[in-house]
Amino acid sequence: MNVAFDKPSPWQRIQPVFQGFDLPLVFIVAFLCGLGLVNMYSVGFDNGSRFFDQARNMLLAAGVLFLVAQVPPQRLMALAVPVYTVGVLLLVATALFGLTKKGATRWLNLGLVIQPSEVMKIAAPLMLAWWFQRREGQLRPLDFAVACGLLLVPVALVLKQPDLGTSLLVLSSGLYVIFFAGLNWRLILPVLLAGAIGITLIVSYQGDLCQPGVKWVGLHDYQKNRVCTLLDPTTDPLGKGFHIIQGMIAIGSGGVTGKGFMQGTQTHLEFIPERTTDFVFAAYSEEHGLVGNLLLMAGFLALIFRGLVIAAQAPTLFSRLLAGSLSLSFFTYAFVNMGMVSGILPVVGVPLPFISYGGTAMVTLGLALGMLMSIAKSRGLMQR
Incomplete structure (x- = not known):
């Protein structure tokens, strides 16, 4: 007995690809x-x-x-470690062999000039999400310490280039993962308090701190100048x-x-x-x-x-x-x-x-x- 099957239309073949889009x-x-695009038409005149x-x-x-x-999330999770590892290695290669423009070493020539720090904006939260998934149900303070270490490695490498803006983006994306994973507020509040005190001191003593020749620990002169310029x-x-x-x-x-x-x-x-x-x-x-x-x-x-x-x-x-x-x-x-x-x-x-x-x-x-x-x-x- 022969059974005839209707041949699916082109739309029926590709329809599953579009199913589930939000x-x-x-x-x-x-x-x-x-x-x-409307704004770019004007400002790019x-x-x-x-x-x-x-x-x-x-x-x-x-x-x-x-x-x-x-790509299903399970596959994204499987890619987390390789992507993070490659991203960190590219940052190390940038520090050693990168191209320097305007005093910053942020680019790497691999036949095509790339900026590896951009990879870490995605790789850092991807890696940390993978780590906490692996530790689900048995999280301890040590697990959060390991997560902070995984985050600080690329942040330090990007900050060294120097690229304060990108390092802040990488840091914040990782901190969001750590926060959502259940970081205790007792650990968050002291950091916020220290930041508030630091800002208050800078504002109060900006006249002395912003004098030429005064060095700020951990910051380049141009970064110090940006803060001082913001204040006045x-x-x-x-x-x-x-x-x-x-x-x-x-x-x-x-x-x-x-x-x-x-x-x-x-x-x-x-x-x-x-x-x-x-x-x-x-x-x-x-x-x-x-x-x-x-x-x-x-x-x-x-x-x-x-x-x-x-x-x-x-x-x-x-x-x-x-x-x-x-x-x-x-x-x-x-x-x-x-x-x-x-x-x-x-x-x-x-x-x-x-x-x-x-x-x-x-x-x-x-x-x-x-x-x-x-x-x-x-x-x-x-x-x-």
Whole structure:
């Protein structure tokens, strides 16, 4: 007896690949990318390729997101140790054989010039999530100490380059994993208290501490200058304080509704330095004002909230820790970038997600979002 089978259509063949995608997350990311492209069209006026290059970067990141989303969390966990190990070895190779530009050794030429520190933004939380998954149900203080050691190794190597901004991002992404794993508040509060005391002392004695020739333990002179400039940018308004002053002028001049698309005077008269990268938020604020800023912040809050929902519903400890860390990493990116442009944090090289121009940073975002999507898909499969 012959039984006839209908040949599946092309859509029926590829449909399983798209099943389980978290649509709210897709819409939020698309919204933020849309804001970023509109803003890039204006702020990149002096370089006609910036808008199209950023669109290409976003398409590349979308491709990375789609591919990583097909990798189940179990496979991601199996890749944690190799990825972390390779990342640390690349950082060591960078310290020994890396390319030096503007006094910083952050790049490595492997036929293609790469920045290994970008790998650690993902590798560090991936490794720590793997570690706590292995120790699930039997966590001891020693396990948290080992986790801190695994985190401090890449942070120290990145800080040595020197790259304070990236080291802070790597550190925060790892600390989020440690916090979600159940770190006791009795260990957290003393660190916060020490930080508050340190900030108070710097503010109180900035006149003496910021004098030329005074060394700060653990910080390079340019890093000390950034903190001192933050406290009083008017001490060098045409030099070290220029970035902060122009950023605050642009943000303040935007008012409630902004000056309008393509109408930013600070932006288009080229007063804002690095207006397509680190200081893109100042240019955005000038043209779109408070209303535009609230819209942008609402997009970031929605992204973080959706990521935390995915983390809360994840089926394994590894997935929960990784998703929670990646979600709060978006908060770190946005808060640090907006804070340094607004004059409440020192200037460090941290891009604003989806808004700042950059290929490597955009691909890293796509990789993080792909992992979030993978965890969301695994949750859907478990529920079925």
